[in-house]
Amino acid sequence: MNDILQHLDLILAQRKQADPESSYVASLHEKGLNRILEKVGEEATEVILAAKDSAGEGDNTALVGEVADLWFHTLVMLSHLDTGSAAVLECLQDRFGLSGLEEKAARGESTGTP
Numbered sequence: 001m002n003d004i005l006q007h008l009d010l011i012l013a014q015r016k017q018a019d020p021e022s023s024y025v026a027s028l029h030e031k032g033l034n035r036i037l038e039k040v041g042e043e044a045t046e047v048i049l050a051a052k053d054s055a056g057e058g059d060n061t062a063l064v065g066e067v068a069d070l071w072f073h074t075l076v077m078l079s080h081l082d083t084g085s086a087a088v089l090e091c092l093q094d095r096f097g098l099s100g101l102e103e104k105a106a107r108g109e110s111t112g113t114p
């Protein structure tokens, strides 16, 4: 999975110099951060709707496709802001072994409801 994300990060960085007429990613970079954020919001909504549709149906194909769209657009967002998946993976790695409830308690928040 790391390889796939690294490969995608590389493609996204290359697409910053590409022609928006021939590259979807370049067209997003050209439109700017607000358009990229709109896409992230749209894809997040589509994930929620697909998850609701999938619940109890036993077929998660559509949901997986929507999550891929969301991940992809968040990677474009990170690339636009000159960062990428490596920073996020490092952040997640640092959290291994730390319960979300413990982390919340360390911030002085109630652990009643996650």
Ligand SMILES: N=c1c2ncn([C@@H]3O[C@H](COP(=O)(O)OP(=O)(O)OP(=O)(O)O)[C@@H](O)[C@H]3O)c2ncn1[C@@H]1O[C@H](COP(=O)(O)O)[C@@H](O)[C@H]1O
Pocket (backbone or CB within 6 Å): 011, 015, 022, 023, 024, 025, 026, 042, 068, 069, 072
């Ligand atoms: N992984 C993806 C990927 N996932 C989704 N998408 C595109 O994201 C777009 C937005 O999805 P939507 O469902 O919102 O479709 P839409 O309504 O047509 O989109 P909008 O008109 O609102 O922008 C679609 O055109 C998808 O094809 C992707 N486009 C590109 N990639 C990767 O990025 C690489 C570079 O792509 P280009 O920049 O186009 O060469 C590709 O080789 C792929 O590896």
